[in-house]
Amino acid sequence: MASVFVFVEQDGDRPSNLGLELLAKARTLGEVTVIYLGKGESTNLLGEHGASRVLLADPGSRLPAAPVAAAIAERVTSEKPDLILLGQAYTDRDIAGRLAARLGVGVLSNASDIRLVDGSVETDHEILGGSMIATATSSMGPFIVLIRPKSFVAEAIGGPAPAAETLELPDTGPAEATITGSHAEEREGPQLGEAAVVVSGGRGLGSVEAYGMIEQLAKQLGAATGATRAIVDAGWVPYAKQVGQTGKTVKPDVYIAAGISGAMQHLVGMKDAKTIIAINKDPDAPIFSVADLGVVGDVHKVLPKLIEALSAR
């Protein structure tokens, strides 16, 4: 049976959703050891999702990447797991990169599925805006794979509480960095990655002021607000709202795209929404090729009427 290491970050007082998604896949591939970053709370949940062992990594105020990668590398050398799964997320990427360089192996990034085949790994990657799927292979293990969020569905299977032990984090000297403070953005409504309804705006809004309509509509629908890379780069909204290849992947029940043309970079982050509603004045905009309802029209005319109709209810 294959041995699989899975990196899971604690979010609030429990394992992150992304981590639990990884576990849903990992337990079908082999015996699962979780490297659990944070205070080590709710480890029983990791067991319920299929982990048989948990290594607790708590770097405190140290930036996790260097010490955690060094500690995992030591374990990899002594325990020789076949596969190390992480998510396509900030700290996961930092650890994967450092770990790979330490071990002298590659990283398979942005995978949407993974198979272990006769001592090799096969991973699927959505390319060109998700219009094609490339299958990559590597035969030199241990395999380090970064999985895109929402690739698998987290599901508890009721496993027993896992054995837990502390993962000692070595001093990595000049590679260390310190977290000296933390700032959370004011957020109304649900979290973008988990919301059932998402309302996003793009360049077609014309100005940062017009993004106010996105916020208002989202509030009416109990939705999270999102944005394209174009308006994040333009400084209209913070990066945390970016949906797409370089931002968040969302899979809500309903996605409303206002003034978004549908660049490949954006489509890959939202095309798996159950229902997509798009408003754009260009009838040939690529967003219409994925929209269940496409409105060819001016967002500055359609959105105010929509907001008014909803508030009249």
Added chain:
Amino acid sequence: MKVVVCVKQIPDPATPYTLEEGTYWLIRPEAQVLDDGDRYGVEMGLQIAEKNQGTVTLVSMGPSGSGQGIRQALAMGADKAILIEDPSLRGSDALTTARALAAAIEREGFDLVIAGTESTDGYSGVVPQMLAELLGVPALTFATQVEVATGTITIHRQTADGYDLVEATLPAVVAVTAGVVEPRYPTFKGIMDAKKKPIEDPSLVDLGIDASSDQKVASIVDAPSRTGGRKIEDDGEAHLAIVELLEERKVI
């Protein structure tokens, strides 16, 4: 202060990308452009160098072609460039890329290495972290704001719901997000000067590395495609169709 900025020439994203038969490698035309995401790193590097009596060296790996993308970055004001090019580097994975860049950077010497968060044509998104590990320095990643003081660097590091303040001593690698600073446009003088600036092209022997990647693309197939549904022209009442669909989906 010696600032090194990693940059990449990529096929113009406005043109359709084509893949080579058999290897599925991206076909790179003679004229490639500077990755738009790299303009932020170059600007950041120039600002830091200007404040700290420093120099900015660009380091890049890939086929030089017309060198247009590198000249774009030089025209912004960088002092010189190092371009690593070798046929055996075709199809390199992130680690091979990081090893080549790290060897060139180590040879050049550095106080600060700046990179983008990921390239726009490959998206592996782990090269800055690998570079930091190979160079034995911290990786301050996903930076939305950067401050350099004597011997130290502090950044705002993007998190899922805001940012962390992260501090380290130099030397370090910092990976910046788009929007971290407003990139300048090259001036006419900058463009003329860029033509005379040196571009070094060290060999793999000079750098003491060899290229080997075991990652291969085995196949590429069309993704199950989603088809568009109803498309209506706004006649002043289109919002009602949206309301109706939201009701159907029980959002309202």
